[in-house]
Amino acid sequence: MAIQFKIIEHVALITLDGQPSTNTLSVSELMHLRKTLSACQDDEQVRVIVVTGAGGRAFCSGVNLNASLRTVPGYVGAALKSREAEAEEGGYGRLLDLTDLEIWKPIIAAINGACLGGGFELALQCDLRLAASEASFGLPEVGTASIPAAGGVQYLLRAIPAAHAMKIALTGEPVDAQEALRIGLISDLVPHEQLLPTALGLAQRIAVNGPLAVQAIKRLALQTGHLTAREFATQTHLHWGLLRDSQDQAESRLAQAEQRAPRYTGA
Numbered sequence: 001m002a003i004q005f006k007i008i009e010h011v012a013l014i015t016l017d018g019q020p021s022t023n024t025l026s027v028s029e030l031m032h033l034r035k036t037l038s039a040c041q042d043d044e045q046v047r048v049i050v051v052t053g054a055g056g057r058a059f060c061s062g063v064n065l066n067a068s069l070r071t072v073p074g075y076v077g078a079a080l081k082s083r084e085a086e087a088e089e090g091g092y093g094r095l096l097d098l099t100d101l102e103i104w105k106p107i108i109a110a111i112n113g114a115c116l117g118g119g120f121e122l123a124l125q126c127d128l129r130l131a132a133s134e135a136s137f138g139l140p141e142v143g144t145a146s147i148p149a150a151g152g153v154q155y156l157l158r159a160i161p162a163a164h165a166m167k168i169a170l171t172g173e174p175v176d177a178q179e180a181l182r183i184g185l186i187s188d189l190v191p192h193e194q195l196l197p198t199a200l201g202l203a204q205r206i207a208v209n210g211p212l213a214v215q216a217i218k219r220l221a222l223q224t225g226h227l228t229a230r231e232f233a234t235q236t237h238l239h240w241g242l243l244r245d246s247q248d249q250a251e252s253r254l255a256q257a258e259q260r261a262p263r264y265t266g267a
Contacts (some may be wrong), residue, residue, distance in 0.1 A: 051117075219239075
């Protein structure tokens with residue numbers, strides 16, 4: 001499978017293109033995806049990231065086990081190595097966990113079909129999820145006597161009410177796009193032909209805002225949501241103070257005075 005990548009204005013579009021295998025990811029493809037996401041974080045031209053799947057069958061159906069190496073004996077030894085070193089020995093689970101990449105730019109998942117297993121875990125780590133009417137969502141691992149390896153259950157519990165999350169996780173049964181919208185798993189449900197334009201349009205609406213402010217909001221949302229009110233208020237004030245002295249804040253004030261749209265640079 002190929003990881004397709006292009007930049008449209010300030011939006012990076014990443015397409016998982018492995019249609020014969022319902023866009024499953026091999027170890028090498030997972031590593032490629034991780035490198036692409038890291039590059040987006042470091043590229044000042046990119047302000048928002050959109051991830052989608054090629055074709056109409058699937059967003060991503062998880063890891064391609066047929067193309068992955070067989071895990072070597074001795075899990076503990078491999079788990080204490082870096083993710084890349086473990087992956088070279090066949091351990092792919094930690095590659096699906098994107099937290100170590102520290103991607104503060106918003107990621108939008110444009111879900112065009114089956115979103116299952118590791119693919120669902122990938123989508124759950126995105127900040128916004130939009131879906132086409134053909135989409136379906138599920139964590140089928142329990143049916144194979146396993147569990148989601150990258151925190152899928154916990155991400156699901158944070159995304160939707162516990163009763164719905166536990167039903168999905170414990171039965172292993174998928175839910176369709178209409179049910180996903182009803183329980184709040186996705187924000188928008190659109191016809192297939194409107195999915196990518198809708199996702200890119202949303203990305204552009206985010207991208208016109210102050211790039212540093214957008215990243216600060218995401219960082220605060222992920223890092224301070226579990227804190228007490230006093231603690232998260234302190235962290236919020238620190239970020240507010242950093243942004244107050246940015247060039248973009250000065251540009252915002254100047255643009256208001258001149259009655260024009262601001263031209264943000266992310267500085």
